[in-house]
Amino acid sequence: MTISQESESTEDISQDVIFPPGDLYSDEPPWETELHMRQIILLLECLKWLWRDRNDFYATGNLTIYRITI
Structure with missing residues (x-):
């Protein structure tokens, strides 16, 4: 696979990926x-x-990393 083919496949994948919203609430x-x-x-x-x-x-x-929004 060449660099151009690799970048093309990365572009195809990123269009198919759906990211969840970053402001999900959990109690x-x-x-x-x-x-x-x-x-x-x-x-350790x-x-x-x-x-x-x-x-x-x-x-x-x-450990899981948490983001706190104030």
Whole structure:
């Protein structure tokens, strides 16, 4: 596939994609809290300390990102 073919296929895909509105309201509480984030950070720091003499591991965490509109 050439660069021009790739850009053409990207243009075709973007026309078919329908994005939801960005102002969706939800009264549900967030799934994760700051406590969850701190727990992930603590776990990752503990793993890095435990395996400080090794170079054959990778550890990461994931949280949902929320946008607050005031």
